[in-house]
Amino acid sequence: MAHLIILGSSNAIPTIDHENTHMALVTPERLVLVDCASNPVVRLEEAGLDALSITDIILTHFHPDHVTGLPLLLMDMWLMGRQTPLNIYGLHFTLDRAQTMMNLYGWAEWPNFFTVNFCRIPADNMAVVMDDAHMRITSSPVKHFLPNICLRFDLKYEDKSVAYSCDTEPCQAILDISNGVDILLHEASGPFKGHSSAAQAGDAARQAGVGALYIIHYPTGRYASGDLIAEAAAHFQGKIVLTHDLMKIDL
Ligand SMILES: [Zn+2]
Numbered sequence: 714m715a716h717l718i719i720l721g722s723s724n725a726i727p728t729i730d731h732e733n734t735h736m737a738l739v740t741p742e743r744l745v746l747v748d749c750a751s752n753p754v755v756r757l758e759e760a761g762l763d764a765l766s767i768t769d770i771i772l773t774h775f776h777p778d779h780v781t782g783l784p785l786l787l788m789d790m791w792l793m794g795r796q797t798p799l800n801i802y803g804l805h806f807t808l809d810r811a812q813t814m815m816n817l818y819g820w821a822e823w824p825n826f827f828t829v830n831f832c833r834i835p836a837d838n839m840a841v842v843m844d845d846a847h848m849r850i851t852s853s854p855v856k857h858f859l860p861n862i863c864l865r866f867d868l869k870y871e872d873k874s875v876a877y878s879c880d881t882e883p884c885q886a887i888l889d890i891s892n893g894v895d896i897l898l899h900e901a902s903g904p905f906k907g908h909s910s911a912a913q914a915g916d917a918a919r920q921a922g923v924g925a926l927y928i929i930h931y932p933t934g935r936y937a938s939g940d941l942i943a944e945a946a947a948h949f950q951g952k953i954v955l956t957h958d959l960m961k962i963d964l
Pocket residue numbers: 724725776778779880930
């Protein structure tokens with residue numbers, strides 16, 4: 714059965730029980746890692762998933778809380794003996810920097826390194842990231858400090874859809890991509906430039922007519938404040954869930 718595992722739910726400052734936001738989408742054919750925070754190998758192990766099973770990595774944008782785990786993950790998969798090719802998806806801006814980062818580590822000199830296919834996504838609305846028999850993934854640019862994308866996953870066998878806002882101010886792109894989805898994962902860093910509050914996440918969920926709102930990328934631990942569910946519920950009447958690390962969402 715397809716499912717989503719929240720590997721991290723925190724905003725940019727992780728705390729003891731909350732890693733930076735990243736997640737794994739598991740289908741019978743694929744293990745798609747969305748973003749690559751701190752130490753995905755450990756988090757995947759805690760979730761009962763094998764890092765070597767990752768088929769695809771989507772990098773939303775080149776902020777440290779979304780990409781710093783990539784060099785360690787790639788090196789660890791190589792040390793584990795990976796030979797299967799890996800696909801990494803992202804905007805030109807993001808992948809250019811990800812490749813530069815790996816070049817600084819001198820990865821071209823690592824012997825027998827597995828093939829990495831960098832798949833550049835156009836910065837268009839509803840750009841197709843991947844489309845196979847089971848799943849279609851689309852992305853649209855959002856409003857952040859640097860080029861960034863929101864995502865939509867349509868699972869064809871299950872007839873389920875999930876959208877993820879990533880880091881963004883309220884914008885039309887997230888309303889369009891999440892229109893009518895079963896689950897919207899929306900950030901709630903706060904009412905700052907480049908981000909959204911829980912109230913704004915609730916507003917987006919209502920406008921997009923989603924089935925359920927899952928709040929993610931929010932201040933955790935000693936940085937937490939307020940009742941995020943109540944703030945969102947003032948704008949959205951549907952189901953609201955505060956995500957936590959290692960939460961499993963069946964699809
Ligand atoms: Zn972030």
